[in-house]
Amino acid sequence: MSLIVQKYGGSSVADAESIKRVARRIVAAKQAGNDVVVAVSAMGDTTDELIDLAHEVSPKPDPREFDMLVTTGERVSMALLAMAIKALGHDARSYTGSQAGMITDATHGDARIVDVTPVRVREALDEGAIAIVAGFQGFNRDSRDITTLGRGGSDTTAVALAAALDADLCEIYSDVDGVFTADPRVVPKAHKLHHVSSEEMLELAGSGAKVLHIRAVEYARRQGVTLHVRSSFSDNEGTIVYNPDRAEEFEVEEPMIAGVAHDLSQAKITIAGVPDVPGKAAEIFTLVAEQGANIDMIVQNVSEVGTGVTDISFTLPKNSAGPVLDVLRAASDSIGYGDLRLDDNIGKISLVGSGMRTNSGVSAQLFTALKDAGINIDMISTSEIRISIIVRADIVTEATRVVHTAFGLDGDSDAVVYAGTGR
Amino acid sequence: MSLIVQKYGGSSVADAESIKRVARRIVAAKQAGNDVVVAVSAMGDTTDELIDLAHEVSPKPDPREFDMLVTTGERVSMALLAMAIKALGHDARSYTGSQAGMITDATHGDARIVDVTPVRVREALDEGAIAIVAGFQGFNRDSRDITTLGRGGSDTTAVALAAALDADLCEIYSDVDGVFTADPRVVPKAHKLHHVSSEEMLELAGSGAKVLHIRAVEYARRQGVTLHVRSSFSDNEGTIVYNPDRAEEFEVEEPMIAGVAHDLSQAKITIAGVPDVPGKAAEIFTLVAEQGANIDMIVQNVSEVGTGVTDISFTLPKNSAGPVLDVLRAASDSIGYGDLRLDDNIGKISLVGSGMRTNSGVSAQLFTALKDAGINIDMISTSEIRISIIVRADIVTEATRVVHTAFGLDGDSDAVVYAGTGR
Numbered sequence: 001m002s003l004i005v006q007k008y009g010g011s012s013v014a015d016a017e018s019i020k021r022v023a024r025r026i027v028a029a030k031q032a033g034n035d036v037v038v039a040v041s042a043m044g045d046t047t048d049e050l051i052d053l054a055h056e057v058s059p060k061p062d063p064r065e066f067d068m069l070v071t072t073g074e075r076v077s078m079a080l081l082a083m084a085i086k087a088l089g090h091d092a093r094s095y096t097g098s099q100a101g102m103i104t105d106a107t108h109g110d111a112r113i114v115d116v117t118p119v120r121v122r123e124a125l126d127e128g129a130i131a132i133v134a135g136f137q138g139f140n141r142d143s144r145d146i147t148t149l150g151r152g153g154s155d156t157t158a159v160a161l162a163a164a165l166d167a168d169l170c171e172i173y174s175d176v177d178g179v180f181t182a183d184p185r186v187v188p189k190a191h192k193l194h195h196v197s198s199e200e201m202l203e204l205a206g207s208g209a210k211v212l213h214i215r216a217v218e219y220a221r222r223q224g225v226t227l228h229v230r231s232s233f234s235d236n237e238g239t240i241v242y243n244p245d246r247a248e249e250f251e252v253e254e255p256m257i258a259g260v261a262h263d264l265s266q267a268k269i270t271i272a273g274v275p276d277v278p279g280k281a282a283e284i285f286t287l288v289a290e291q292g293a294n295i296d297m298i299v300q301n302v303s304e305v306g307t308g309v310t311d312i313s314f315t316l317p318k319n320s321a322g323p324v325l326d327v328l329r330a331a332s333d334s335i336g337y338g339d340l341r342l343d344d345n346i347g348k349i350s351l352v353g354s355g356m357r358t359n360s361g362v363s364a365q366l367f368t369a370l371k372d373a374g375i376n377i378d379m380i381s382t383s384e385i386r387i388s389i390i391v392r393a394d395i396v397t398e399a400t401r402v403v404h405t406a407f408g409l410d411g412d413s414d415a416v417v418y419a420g421t422g423r
Numbered sequence: 424m425s426l427i428v429q430k431y432g433g434s435s436v437a438d439a440e441s442i443k444r445v446a447r448r449i450v451a452a453k454q455a456g457n458d459v460v461v462a463v464s465a466m467g468d469t470t471d472e473l474i475d476l477a478h479e480v481s482p483k484p485d486p487r488e489f490d491m492l493v494t495t496g497e498r499v500s501m502a503l504l505a506m507a508i509k510a511l512g513h514d515a516r517s518y519t520g521s522q523a524g525m526i527t528d529a530t531h532g533d534a535r536i537v538d539v540t541p542v543r544v545r546e547a548l549d550e551g552a553i554a555i556v557a558g559f560q561g562f563n564r565d566s567r568d569i570t571t572l573g574r575g576g577s578d579t580t581a582v583a584l585a586a587a588l589d590a591d592l593c594e595i596y597s598d599v600d601g602v603f604t605a606d607p608r609v610v611p612k613a614h615k616l617h618h619v620s621s622e623e624m625l626e627l628a629g630s631g632a633k634v635l636h637i638r639a640v641e642y643a644r645r646q647g648v649t650l651h652v653r654s655s656f657s658d659n660e661g662t663i664v665y666n667p668d669r670a671e672e673f674e675v676e677e678p679m680i681a682g683v684a685h686d687l688s689q690a691k692i693t694i695a696g697v698p699d700v701p702g703k704a705a706e707i708f709t710l711v712a713e714q715g716a717n718i719d720m721i722v723q724n725v726s727e728v729g730t731g732v733t734d735i736s737f738t739l740p741k742n743s744a745g746p747v748l749d750v751l752r753a754a755s756d757s758i759g760y761g762d763l764r765l766d767d768n769i770g771k772i773s774l775v776g777s778g779m780r781t782n783s784g785v786s787a788q789l790f791t792a793l794k795d796a797g798i799n800i801d802m803i804s805t806s807e808i809r810i811s812i813i814v815r816a817d818i819v820t821e822a823t824r825v826v827h828t829a830f831g832l833d834g835d836s837d838a839v840v841y842a843g844t845g846r
Contacts, residue, residue: 057507076473078491
């Protein structure tokens with residue numbers, strides 16, 4: 001008998017009919033001889049509606065109360081799902097994050113899991129029941145308060161349960177068929193990957209691919225949890241996200257490139273005319289870090305001989321740009337720069353593949369393809385298995401397609417895109 | 424400094440604007456120098472919407488999951504209310520039933536409070552914060568599961584908190600101005616009572632007056648909690664519900680009659696031709712009790728000489744009538760009755776007042792008034808401070824007005840009735 005953890009996203013449980021469909025799928029997994037644990041998101045737009053209500057009663061909702069509020073969404077869906085399973089004649093029990101032993105730190109809105117003690121989940125399984133756990137939420141022991149895990153929290157709930165219960169597989173159900181070589185809405189010829197390594201998935205998720213949240217992938221890699229990303233609207237096989245140390249189990253043939261991700265959520269700040277003396281970069285990025293901004297790429301020009309000044313550019317999430325500009329302006333005299341510029345009309349394209357480790361020609365191939373298409377590159381950064389470039393926002397679609405084709409990723413036919421969904 | 428417990432019903436927190444209005448009222452009570460604890464219901468129709476969802480996914484929702492589902496409504500309103508108070512610059516913290524120490528038995532859907540340990544509520548008050556508690560819900564220690572207190576549960580939460588915290592006053596806010604001598608929608612000349620004793624309130628609540636639920640009144644009487652029933656939509660004084668042993672504190676002049684309640688929720692079952700031998704009534708009412716039906720009135724005719732049979736009639740809630748008829752039909756041979764009849768076209772009118780204890784003329788005055796109006800009485804029952812009669816449903820309004828006038832309860836002007844509300 002296998003133990004399977006399944007996660008269903010909000011669009012998979014958007015209404016009563018969807019919940020009943022998901023219940024039948026869960027029962028099928030149980031009837032196939034598995035122990036089944038389910039992590040579930042809030043129904044459809046419930047969370048957004050609750051957030052709207054919060055902002056109607058308060059300009060800056062209290063974080064503790066905000067977590068109390070938004071965690072009700074998953075409690076509704078888990079109770080309904082358990083009822084629907086019971087109506088099919090199978091035992092099911094729902095558990096809140098606290099009841100399921102999802103112990104977190106006290107950071108409301110973005111809590112980290114510190115321990116998982118799924119005693120009641122295990123009891124339910126031992127008694128032959130299906131356990132349904134509210135996604136996205138946890139509990140802090142010191143404050144005795146309810147917390148939330150931040151964006152992608154329900155994926156993280158599923159992975160954390162899979163790790164704590166030593167599950168054989170963690171299935172992440174959403175409304176997309178799996179992990180694609182590119183976003184099918186941008187690159188129609190993108191094709192579904194049968195397998196992708198967790199380190200490639202981490203780079204893809206960090207580079208704008210939205211099918212899995214980066215925190216959940218990190219957790220899965222660290223804990224050695226194998227993921228199966230698939231659609232709750234079909235019976236198609238999805239994408240297996242495997243740990244590199246189990247590569248032999250899964251790989252038939254590892255392609256050099258796993259996929260191309262794009263990201264339009266970043267902005268670029270340029271500080272021009274910075275004195276080229278030691279400590280200036282440290283001064284600047286200490287100020288930036290104090291605003292909690294996640295810096296992605298940094299480029300410092302070599303200072304021209306004789307000028308004694310240099311330019312520093314960096315990218316960061318658009319919604320962090322305002323506060324960062326404010327502190328940099330305030331520090332204008334102390335840093336002594338010439339000019340401060342914001343550019344929020346940029347896009348990032350990332351090529352990801354573990355084959356890059358052993359193939360030095362990837363960068364050259366990438367730059368040649370872009371040059372041939374007349375596409376200008378603004379910034380470049382690389383990791384061991386990723387090359388990212390910044391281009392103008394309006395040519396991101398074209399550039400993504402060019403790269404996808406250049407690396408032989410185009411499929412034989414157009415990918416199926418589900419209407420109105422992108423998660 | 425006084426400690427006040429306030430309860431706000433669903434119509435008082437129906438939307439973001441209402442929640443902000445209630446927050447201002449709570450802050451005003453705090454600024455007047457009181458410690459304030461608030462029990463809150465779910466917003467508007469939230470609970471009904473959740474119940475509808477449950478019935479969409481399951482013909483017979485599991486009771487444990489049902490409680491998990493419907494308790495989310497109060498969690499939403501309490502978190503929003505705490506946020507709204509914080510936005511006004513005052514400290515506020517919301518607590519679930521479990522966090523507030525509302526310990527109940529394990530009867531899902533209709534749990535009884537077995538202990539109240541509001542440690543965190545007390546801590547919040549000690550630190551100068553306003554404590555907001557989810558109404559209607561509790562927690563069972565053995566099963567570690569969430570329970571609900573049944574109908575009127577948020578009133579009960581408020582009263583139980585007031586008792587456990589030894590509060591000076593428990594204010595029950597709804598959309599009506601207080602306790603009236605009759606339902607103002609039925610008797611336009613009904614007037615608001617300034618005071619009513621808890622035993623009178625108990626009889627009124629048990630007789631169909633909907634402003635307070637009978638379980639909350641019972642709890643208040645048993646624990647010696649003084650209630651102030653008032654409207655959250657005005658600053659008018661409402662009605663004080665006081666314990667008889669504190670009568671001197673509140674009473675200026677006790678009227679003989681407190682009010683007239685009416686109730687259209689009952690049905691009457693008549694079993695005709697029952698053998699007039701010992702044990703038949705016991706046999707019948709044992710069967711009825713096994714269906715969980717709450718019998719209200721019972722009338723057994725004196726058997727006519729020589730027939731050896733008698734008729735037994737009783738009233739019970741309409742929704743219990745079906746199952747009870749079924750078991751009585753099944754027991755037809757063993758009981759040996761002649762005929763079984765259901766009449767669901769009846770209404771009950773109850774005259775309540777502690778002055779009845781010392782005034783033997785009330786019954787006569789009642790029956791005379793009804794006779795003069797040509798109203799036929801079907802059944803009669805009495806308690807120490809109540810007389811109830813059953814009449815045809817279609818003359819309940821007329822009969823209630825006749826009784827109200829006959830006992831001098833008519834006010835000088837018509838009562839104000841809030842549009843569209845009756846709670």
